[in-house]
Structure formats: structure tokens, C-alpha cells
Amino acid sequence: MNNNVAIELKNISKSFGGNMANKNVNLTVNRGEILSILGENGSGKTTLMNMISGIYFPDEGQIFINGEEVAIRSPKDAFKYGIGMIHQHFKLIDVFSATENIILGLNEKGRYNLKAAAMRVKEISDKYGFDIDPMKKIHEMSVSEKQTVEIIKVLYRGADILILDEPTAVLTPQETQKLFAIIRRMKEDGKSIIIITHKLHEVLSLSDKVAVLRKGEYVGTVETAKTNESELTEMMVGKKISLNIERSEPENCEHRLVVNGLNCVNREGKKILNDISFVARSGEILGIAGIAGSGQRELLEAIAGLQHINDGEILYNNPKTHSCDNLRDKTPLQIRDLGVRLSFVPEDRLGMGLVGNMDIVDNMMLRSYHKGKSLFLERKQPKDLALHIIEDLEVVTPNENTPVRRLSGGNIQKILVGREIASAPTVLMAAYPVRGLDIGASYTIYNLLNSQKKKGVAVIFVGEDLDVLIELCDRILVIGSGSITGVVDARNTTKEEIGLLMTKTVSNEGKESE
Amino acid sequence: MLAFLISAIRLGMTFLFGSTGETITEKSGHLNLGIPGVMCVGASCGCYAEYLYLSQMREMRITASPFLAILIPIVATLAGGALMGLIFSFLTVSLRANQNVTGLALTTFGIGVSDYMISETGPIYSKGSRYFTEPLPFADELGIVGEILFSHGVLIYLSIIIALLTSFVLNHTRIGLNLRSVGEDPAAADAAGINVSLYRYSATCIGSAIAGLSGLSFIMDYLNGNWEYCIDAIGWLCIALVIFTVWKPNLAIIGSILFGALYIVSSYITGISFAAKELFEMLPYVVTIIVLVFTSARDSKNSQPPKSLGLPYFREER
Numbered sequence: 001m002n003n004n005v006a007i008e009l010k011n012i013s014k015s016f017g018g019n020m021a022n023k024n025v026n027l028t029v030n031r032g033e034i035l036s037i038l039g040e041n042g043s044g045k046t047t048l049m050n051m052i053s054g055i056y057f058p059d060e061g062q063i064f065i066n067g068e069e070v071a072i073r074s075p076k077d078a079f080k081y082g083i084g085m086i087h088q089h090f091k092l093i094d095v096f097s098a099t100e101n102i103i104l105g106l107n108e109k110g111r112y113n114l115k116a117a118a119m120r121v122k123e124i125s126d127k128y129g130f131d132i133d134p135m136k137k138i139h140e141m142s143v144s145e146k147q148t149v150e151i152i153k154v155l156y157r158g159a160d161i162l163i164l165d166e167p168t169a170v171l172t173p174q175e176t177q178k179l180f181a182i183i184r185r186m187k188e189d190g191k192s193i194i195i196i197t198h199k200l201h202e203v204l205s206l207s208d209k210v211a212v213l214r215k216g217e218y219v220g221t222v223e224t225a226k227t228n229e230s231e232l233t234e235m236m237v238g239k240k241i242s243l244n245i246e247r248s249e250p251e252n253c254e255h256r257l258v259v260n261g262l263n264c265v266n267r268e269g270k271k272i273l274n275d276i277s278f279v280a281r282s283g284e285i286l287g288i289a290g291i292a293g294s295g296q297r298e299l300l301e302a303i304a305g306l307q308h309i310n311d312g313e314i315l316y317n318n319p320k321t322h323s324c325d326n327l328r329d330k331t332p333l334q335i336r337d338l339g340v341r342l343s344f345v346p347e348d349r350l351g352m353g354l355v356g357n358m359d360i361v362d363n364m365m366l367r368s369y370h371k372g373k374s375l376f377l378e379r380k381q382p383k384d385l386a387l388h389i390i391e392d393l394e395v396v397t398p399n400e401n402t403p404v405r406r407l408s409g410g411n412i413q414k415i416l417v418g419r420e421i422a423s424a425p426t427v428l429m430a431a432y433p434v435r436g437l438d439i440g441a442s443y444t445i446y447n448l449l450n451s452q453k454k455k456g457v458a459v460i461f462v463g464e465d466l467d468v469l470i471e472l473c474d475r476i477l478v479i480g481s482g483s484i485t486g487v488v489d490a491r492n493t494t495k496e497e498i499g500l501l502m503t504k505t506v507s508n509e510g511k512e513s514e
Numbered sequence: 515m516l517a518f519l520i521s522a523i524r525l526g527m528t529f530l531f532g533s534t535g536e537t538i539t540e541k542s543g544h545l546n547l548g549i550p551g552v553m554c555v556g557a558s559c560g561c562y563a564e565y566l567y568l569s570q571m572r573e574m575r576i577t578a579s580p581f582l583a584i585l586i587p588i589v590a591t592l593a594g595g596a597l598m599g600l601i602f603s604f605l606t607v608s609l610r611a612n613q614n615v616t617g618l619a620l621t622t623f624g625i626g627v628s629d630y631m632i633s634e635t636g637p638i639y640s641k642g643s644r645y646f647t648e649p650l651p652f653a654d655e656l657g658i659v660g661e662i663l664f665s666h667g668v669l670i671y672l673s674i675i676i677a678l679l680t681s682f683v684l685n686h687t688r689i690g691l692n693l694r695s696v697g698e699d700p701a702a703a704d705a706a707g708i709n710v711s712l713y714r715y716s717a718t719c720i721g722s723a724i725a726g727l728s729g730l731s732f733i734m735d736y737l738n739g740n741w742e743y744c745i746d747a748i749g750w751l752c753i754a755l756v757i758f759t760v761w762k763p764n765l766a767i768i769g770s771i772l773f774g775a776l777y778i779v780s781s782y783i784t785g786i787s788f789a790a791k792e793l794f795e796m797l798p799y800v801v802t803i804i805v806l807v808f809t810s811a812r813d814s815k816n817s818q819p820p821k822s823l824g825l826p827y828f829r830e831e832r
Contacts, residue, residue, distance in 0.1 A: 055705070055829065076707035091702035093695050094821070103688075104695050105706035112688045153706075 004030045005067065006192040007052070007083070007161050012061035014047055021047040025061070025218040027211055029161070034183065034193045036203040036224070038236055039213035040410075040440050045196045046088070048213070049163050052194075053085035054078040065161075076105075081161075084154025088165040088196075090146050094139040098132060102153045124155050128185050143292055144175040151182070162186065163194045168202060169435070172291055173466060173499045180206055198439060199465070200229045212236055237440050245446050245471045248454060250284040255317055256458035257303070257340075257427055262312035264298055264482075272298045274483040276312070280427065282319070285449060285459040287473030287490060289466060289498050295482035296462045300429045304342040305332035316340065319426060319456075339426035353416050356405030360386045360397065363404055364419055389418035393444055410441040421448055428452050431462040446472055466495045478502055518775070518782045519662060523670070526774030528731045530673040532752025533759065533766045534680050535725030539599070540756060541684060542717035543697040544606065545824040547617025549725050550749025551624020552598040556726020557733045557745055558628035559594030560587035564734075565639035572638070583645045584668060587730060595726025598624060599719035606826065607711050613824050625746055628729075632741050643739030646731075669731040674767060676724060681764040693717055697820030700827035710827055728752060751777065754802040760809060760817040773798045 009027040013020070022044040029035045039045045050056045052063065054075040062069050065081045072078050078085070092101050099118045118134040125132050130148050138146060147167060154162055164183075168176045183193055183206065197203060203210055204224060212219040212235040219235050257280040264273035273295050280286050288296055301307035303314055305327065314327040316338060327335050354363050364382035386400040393414040397407055404412055417433050430449060434442040449472070453459050463469045469476055473490040478501035486501040532549060539546045546552070564587040571578040602620055605611040649665040656664065684690040695703040696713045704710050729745050755773055759765040780786065780794035809817045 053705075074707070075705050079707055085705070087705065091699070091705040093698045093702050095698060095818070096691075096695070100691060101702075103691070105692060105703065105708040107688070112686065112691075 006031045006033075006065070008064040008067075009048075009052075010062045010064070012048065012051060012058045012063070014044075014051060014056060014058050014060075020216045022051070022058075022213075023217045025213070027218075027221070029192045029194060029209075031160075031192055032187055032190045033209065034187055034195060034207045035221075036207035036210045037194060037196045037213065038198075038200075038203060038210055038232060040215075040236055043213040043236075044216040045213055046165060047216075049085060049165060049194070049196060052078065052161075053083055053163060079157050079159070082159050083161045083163070084157060084159030085163040086147070086150045086154060086165065086167060088169065090150055092138045092146055092149060095137065097135050097137050098141075098149045098152075099134045101138060101149055102134075102156050104153075106157065121152055121156065124152055128155070128182050128189075130182065143170045144172075144179075147171070147179070155186075160190070161192045161194070163196075165196045166198070167195065168197060168199065169464065170292060172502060173495055174503070176202075198442075200232055200439070201467075203232065204229065214238055233439060245443070245468070246450065247472065247474075248450070250281065250453070250474050252283050252456055253281040254283075254319070255279050256282045256319070258315040258317075259303070260313045260315070262299070262302060262314065263310045264295075264302055264307055265310050266298075272482050273302065274481075276479075276482075276484055278477055278484065278487065280458045280460055282426070282458045283453060283456045284474045285453050285461055285472060287469040287476040288460065288462040288479060289469050289476055289502060290479035291502055292464075294479050294502075296431065296479060298482075299479070300342055300431055300460070300462065303327060303335075303427075303429065304340065305330060305335040306342075316427075339424070340429075341420040341423060341425035341427065342429045342431070354404050354412065357403050359401045359403055360390070360395075360415060361400050363415065364389075367419060367423065385419075385422055389415060389422065393418050393448075414441065414444065417445055417448060421452060425452070425457055427458045427460070429460040429462075432464060433461070434468070435464065442468075466498055469498070470495065516658065516661065518778070520665065521778055522775035523662070523771055524666060524736050524774070525732075525778060526770035526772070527666070527670040527673040528728055528736055528748065528770075529752050529755050529773050530677055530766055530770040531669075531728035531731060532725045532749060533755035533770060534673070534677045534763045535595070535721040535723070535728070536753055536756045537721070537759075537761055537763050537766070538680060538684075538693075538724065539718050539721035540761060540823055541693050541697045541820055542714045542721075543700060543820055543822040543825065543827070544602070544714055544718050545613050545617065546599070546602055546620075546718060546722065547614055547753070548598065548602055548620025548624065549617075549722075549753055550746035551621035551627075552595050552722045552725050553729035553732075553749045553752070554624040554628035554745045555598050555729075556591040556595040556723075557729030558631040559726070560591035560730035561639040561733060561741070562631050562635055563587050563590030564642040565635040568638050568642055578642075580645045580648070583642050587642065587734070588669075588727065591726045591730040592723040595723040596719045598726070599722025600715075602722065603715040603718045607714050610826060610828065613826070621746060621749070628745070629743070640739030640741075643734045646734040647738065667735045669727065669735050672727070673731065677763040677767050681762065684763070694820070697822055700822055700825075701829075704827070704829060710829075714827075725749075725752065751798055754799055757819075758798075758802045758805050760805070761819060772801075776801065 005028055007029050009025055012022055012025045014022045025048055037045050047056060051058045052072065054072045054077050057073060063072060070081055072081065099114055099121050102121055103117045121134040130152060132145060132148050132152065138149065167179060171179060187193060195207065207224050209221055210224055210227065210232060211221040212232065214236060260277050262273055262276040266272045276299060290296055298307050302309050309328050316325045316327050318325060318338065325338065355366065361379060361383045364385045365377065368382060383400060389395065390397060390400060395411045395414050397411060404415065413433060417430060420428065433445050449459050449461060461473060470490050470493060476488050476490050476493065476498065477484060478486045478488065478498055480502055488497065532553060536546060536549050564583065567583060567586045568578055598620060602616055605616045606613050646669060647667045684694065692703065692708050693713055695706065696708060696710050700710045728748065732745060732748055733739065733741060751773060755766060755769055759769040776797040777795060780791040
């Protein structure tokens with residue numbers, strides 16, 4: 001046996017209830033090697049990693065570390081074997097400082113000494129080129145700083161095998177490049193790195209080997225150098241799919257939504273939207289790009305009537321009556337009835353718009369119950385709608401009466417977006433509709449947006465992945481610290497140009513991006 | 515005025531046990547609304563132990579040792595309180611019951627149990643009260659300062675020591691860091707290798723044991739050994755005190771004296787009606803509501819309740 005092997009999994013299986021989350025997975029990672037794990041949503045990547053890090057325990061199979069069989073029953077065991085996991089949703093405590101979070105749960109010898117620990121944190125961050133203030137509180141940090149804390153946390157514990165669960169999902173292109181440089185430095189240091197991601201170009205540029213999972217089953221491992229995007233996609237989805245998003249020329253453009261000098265102030269008195277003016281046209285997809293928390297959410301909420309507006313106006317040209325309304329004077333319900341629809345997918349994917357404990361039919365009803373005529377609830381129509389969405393968007397669910405919370409992230413998002421589209425909107429605002437989604441599901445959503453565009457809907461799409469924004473949208477609005485920093489034509493722009501615009505005001509006004 | 519101040523301190527330090535205990539519990543993410551019941555059970559266990567000890571001594575015609583007459587009830591109270599904490603943790607952690615429902619049930623249960631136990635004892639336990647109210651020996655020599663600071667019974671000083679110790683452990687030790695993390699975000703604590711269940715169990719048991727002393731102190735010290743059926747009212751005040759002092763046991767030392775003063779101020783103002791008196795007794799709760807309004811409006815991250823307060827944690831829940 002090759003004694004350079006850091007971790008090896010043999011025939012690992014795990015099921016939740018009747019659901020097979022992982023079936024006969026085999027993996028090998030050597031020292032100083034980067035392995036990517038690729039798979040669609042619900043293919044069991046995170047479950048598999050949770051078994052290595054001790055959150056779940058496998059039903060069957062063996063795990064070998066440095067050639068010895070081990071049983072990892074808790075996160076503590078995982079640390080013991082030098083395994084460190086950087087979770088997709090950060091497991092950090094907001095009111096603690098970076099150092100406190102890093103030393104949390106450790107049983108170091110000697111007195112409890114925060115200063116000494118902070119020194120060690122500094123040492124590690126210097127070694128790998130991180131940029132972090134050890135005494136800064138987590139709630140004051142940006143997303144990428146939080147991620148840095150997570151990585152230092154596992155390094156501080158002496159981890160040799162690092163697992164990163166979708167680390168780039170929340171980063172800007174520049175931050176991603178910085179992270180990759182650090183990962184490469186850790187690889188040179190002899191660490192083994194397992195990285196979970198959806199983004200194919202990242203897989204290809206970073207990893208040495210790629211392991212592919214499909215619906216819980218292990219498809220195979222290939223050398224990155226000997227493969228390409230379309231082969232990987234085929235392994236992942238099981239069929240060939242086109243990787244190009246079709247983009248038709250916008251037709252019959254009318255000014256549907258005109259926003260003039262919009263200003264909003266949040267509850268703490270901080271300005272979140274600063275003099276925003278733009279036009280959303282029918283039959284066109286308007287993209288909004290920006291660092292997370294730059295005011296995208298507030299902008300969409302202001303249009304939907306959920307955010308208090310301090311100054312400015314939002315004019316809506318009604319295609320049916322040809323009258324012009326100012327949305328600022330209307331209630332959220334009135335705005336919705338005009339056909340302005342918002343589907344927002346927050347970071348936790350469930351926070352807005354859907355009720356986790358209710359089933360799919362009930363969630364459909366949330367939008368329509370007030371239209372009922374009789375005293376009792378009418379379940380027939382929502383049920384038809386639910387079945388329709390499940391079939392059309394290929395939602396994977398046991399039946400329409402399953403609580404939404406039990407579905408995987410991608411399926412939840414399909415239901416959310418599907419419900420809004422079903423109401424025949426005139427303005428469709430989709431914020432992060434593909435957040436955390438795999439390729440197959442993402443393309444379903446892109447196609448949905450495109451078909452809405454063809455129907456003459458004014459689509460506003462807030463996205464994270466700049467590649468997608470550039471391919472899908474007609475125009476892209478870049479927002480930084482609550483101000484518009486530029487509007488670019490998506491057909492003639494580059495990722496770098498948008499990336500620069502995203503950080504434009506941030507660098508001028510100091511670090512106020514969060 | 516002096517009598518008022520001394521009384522306020524005596525009553526306040528009674529609250530201090532309860533609020534320190536509840537703070538420890540809440541720092542682990544457990545909202546134990548059973549504290550009034552815990553205090554009743556703690557007090558009755560202490561009284562019952564005192565009754566057993568004193569009547570045993572009397573039968574054997576031996577003079578009771580003051581040291582044992584204090585120690586035995588304290589130990590019994592700690593045990594009774596811890597047992598209540600154990601019941602709470604077992605129901606909420608192991609059986610996954612709702613914390614609020616469990617807490618309220620424990621309150622009702624505790625009041626019932628304590629009434630039963632007290633009806634079983636003779637009045638003899640109240641003779642033990644004089645051991646608890648014995649002032650420190652050098653109190654007389656120090657004039658007014660001595661009277662205010664050193665004329666109290668032993669439990670008063672114990673409460674301050676426990677509060678300071680708790681404050682130190684929470685903020686300056688690894689155990690405290692781990693405990694706070696469990697209350698803030700158990701999933702993060704778990705991922706960091708902390709045994710969430712163990713911390714929740716221990717914090718709740720230790721917290722309840724300390725809260726039990728609150729009942730004992732109220733009966734044996736403040737009421738001079740007379741059992742009164744209003745310990746549970748004191749229990750709710752302790753929970754309010756935790757909020758009032760924004761989960762900081764060292765602040766609670768001052769806060770508890772203020773609460774004590776507010777609670778008894780009506781007895782020291784002459785010429786007010788019975789109804790007005792009741793209004794005065796509401797003051798501590800009014801103050802707590804005001805503090806709640808301020809801390810939530812300010813949205814200061816440092817004076818918020820533990821983030822996962824009252825929430826259950828199960829690792830494999832999706």
C-alpha cells in the first residue's frame with residue numbers, strides 16, 4: 001500500500017430514514033494533494049464530509065487514516081486524527097473574538113491565556129499569508145474574514161486534512177483568488193485538501209483529482225489534468241447538457257420600472273441605499289452584481305414595499321392600464337397584485353418566503369389563501385399548482401405533502417421561484433435563485449428566467465457568480481456600499497471590470513462593505 | 515433609613531443566588547422557568563434537613579453545632595436544587611421536551627413538593643434560623659459601616675462570593691468560554707468538539723443548586739425561619755434580575771440590592787394605601803421591562819441574551 005495516503009474511504013454508506021444519502025463511496029487523498037468533490041445538490045457531498053468530520057457516523061464502510069482503520073464518532077475524534085472541516089455555513093460565535101473562536105473547545109495545557117493564543121494565531125496567519133486581526137469580533141467581520149477564521153481554526157488544531165465545503169460560494173473573484181493562493185500554499189506544506197464545489201472552472205484550476213458523486217452514488221475519480229468541463233458535467237448529471245446559457249435579444253422593451261433617487265436608512269440610522277436610480281425594462285434581464293450585503297436585498301425589498309423608503313420614487317408603468325403608479329405609496333399586497341414579484345433566497349435558504357415545517361401545498365397557499373371565497377381553505381388549486389411545479393421543475397420529493405424543510409436546498413429554491421413565476425408576474429425579482437445550486441438545477445432556473453424574459457417580463461436578477469451574470473443578463477447594474485457604481489452592457493464586459501466596480505466605493509470609504 | 519438599607523441588602527442577596535444560578539443555566543442556552551419551583555424545593559430540602567438534624571440533637575440531648583446546623587441545610591438545599599436541574603435537563607436534553615413547558619411544570623411541581631415537605635416537618639427547623647442570621651464577630655466594632663457591611667448572616671457573603679466566582683469563570687476560563695459558546699451557538703460549539711449535552715446538563719444542575727440556596731436564604735435569613743408561601747414570587751424576580759443585569763453576575767450584585775430595595779420600599783413609606791403598596795411591589799418588573807426596551811433598541815451585541823436561549827439542539831436534525 002502506498003504510504004503517502006493521508007485518508008482513504010472504503011465502501012462508505014449512510015442513509016437517513018429511507019433516503020440513501022451515500023452509497024458505497026470510495027475515496028483516496030494523498031498528502032500534498034487537492035481533491036475536488038463534485039456532485040449535484042442532494043448527491044451527498046456534504047453528508048460524506050460530515051461523516052469524515054464526525055458529525056454523522058457511517059452506517060457501513062471503513063475509514064483509514066495514514067493506513068490505519070479509525071472510527072470517527074464525534075468532531076473531537078476528527079481533530080484527533082488531524083481532520084479539520086470548514087463548513088459552508090460558518091460555525092462561529094458572533095459575540096466572540098477571532099481568537100476566542102479559534103481556541104474554543106481546546107484542552108491546551110497551561111493557563112487560559114488569550115494573549116498567547118492570539119500570538120499563535122498571528123504566527124499561523126503570517127505563515128500562510130492570511131490577513132486577520134486576532135482580537136476582532138466575528139460580528140464585525142466580512143464574510144471572507146469569517147472564512148479565514150474558520151481556516152485558521154482548523155490549522156491551529158494541527159489539522160493535516162482540510163475539508164472545505166463550498167468555500168467560494170460567498171466570495172468575490174478577488175477573494176477567491178486569494179483563497180486559492182492560500183490553499184496552494186497549504187498543499188505545498190504537505191496538507192491534504194478536500195474541496196467541495198459546484199464551479200467547474202474552480203475544480204479545473206485548483207485540484208489534482210476530482211471525485212464525482214451522483215445521487216449518493218460514487219461515480220469515479222479522475223485526474224484533473226486528463227479531463228475537461230463537459231466530461232465532468234456528464235459524470236455529474238449522468239447525461240450531456242449544454243453549458244451555454246442561451247441569450248436572446250431583448251424584444252419590445254418598455255420602461256417597466258423607473259427608480260429615481262432612492263434613499264434608505266436602516267434601523268441603526270446607517271445609510272443602506274444611497275441615491276439609487278435605474279430603469280428596468282420589460283423583456284430584458286437586468287443583473288445586479290455586488291459584494292454580499294451592499295444593499296441588494298434592501299433595494300429589492302424597497303421595490304416590493306417591505307423596506308421603508310426615506311427619499312425617492314419608484315414608478316411602475318402598468319402594461320394593462322398604461323397608467324403610471326408610484327410604488328412608494330402602496331402596500332406590499334397592492335404591489336404584488338400589480339404583478340411585481342420578489343423571490344429572495346437568503347443565505348440560510350429558508351428565511352424568506354417559505355415556511356419550513358409546512359408542506360409544499362400549504363406553501364403554495366401562502367400566496368393565494370386570501371383569494372378564497374368560502375369560509376374554509378381551498379386546497380384543490382394549490383395542490384394542482386404544487387404538482388405542476390414538482391413535475392415541471394423536476395423537484396425531488398416523496399410527495400407534495402412533504403414539509404419543505406426536509407427537501408434539499410436546490411429543491412426548496414425551485415419551489416420558491418416556481419411559485420412566484422406561476423403568478424404570471426410583470427416584474428420578477430429573483431435574488432440569489434441559484435445560491436448553492438448545482439449545475440443541473442441552476443440551468444433549470446436560468447431557463448425559467450429566460451422564458452419569463454421572452455414573455456415580456458422585466459426580470460431583475462441578483463447573482464453571485466459573475467460568469468453567470470455576464471452570460472445571462474442583458475445589462476448589469478453594479479452596486480457597492482449602497483450606491484450604484486456602474487451599469488455595464490453584459491455583452492461587452494469582463495469579470496475584472498465588474499469586480500473593480502464592486503469594490504470601487506468600498507475602497508474609497510474604508511471597509512464598510514458589511 | 516439604615517434599617518431599610520440593611521433589609522434591602524439582606525433581601526437582595528437572596529435574589530443574587532437565584533439570578534446567579536439562572537445566569538449559569540441560561541449561558542448554556544437553557545431557559546429554566548422552573549427556578550421558582552427549584553427555589554421552593556431547595557428551601558424545603560434545607561428546612562427538612564435542619565429539622566432532622568436539630569430534632570436528632572435534641573433527642574440525644576447534645577447541643578447542636580452551629581457549623582453543622584448551617585452546613586447540613588446548605589448541602590441538602592444544593593442537592594435538592596441540583597436534582598430539580600437534573601429533571602429539567604433530562605426532560606429537555608435527553609427527552610427533547612420544550613424548555614418553557616418543562617420549566618413551568620417544574621415550578622408547579624416544586625411548589626407542591628415543598629408545601630408537602632414543610633407540612634411534614636415540625637416548627638423546630640425555624641430554630642436553626644439563628645445560626646444563619648448570626649453576624650460576623652467584628653461587626654459591632656465598626657459602627658455604621660460595620661452594621662451595613664458585616665452584620666449579615668453567612669449566606670449573604672456566600673452569595674457574593676459565588677457571584678464573583680461565576681463572573682470570573684464565565685469570562686476568564688476555558689470552561690466559561692466553552693459554556694458561553696454552547697449557549698450562543700450549540701452547533702458551532704459541537705463542531706469545535708465541545709460536549710453540548712454535558713455542558714447543558716452540568717450548567718443546569720449547578721445553576722439550579724445555587725438557585726436553591728436562594729430559597730433557603732429567603733426563609734432562614736430574611737424571614738428568620740418562618741415559612742411563607744411566596745418563594746415562587748421571589749423566583750420570578752430572580753429571572754427578571756438576570757435580564758435586568760444583562761446576564762452578568764457581577765452586575766447582579768448591585769442589581770440585586772436595587773431589586774431588594776424596590777421590593778420592600780413600600781413597607782418603609784408610611785401612609786400609603788394597600789393598593790399603592792401592591793403597585794410598589796411591581797417596580798422591579800417595570801425596571802426590567804425598561805432595561806429590556808433599552809438593550810433591544812440599542813442593539814448592542816454585548817448585552818444580548820445568549821443567542822440560542824430556549825432553543826433545543828440535536829446534532830442530526832436537518
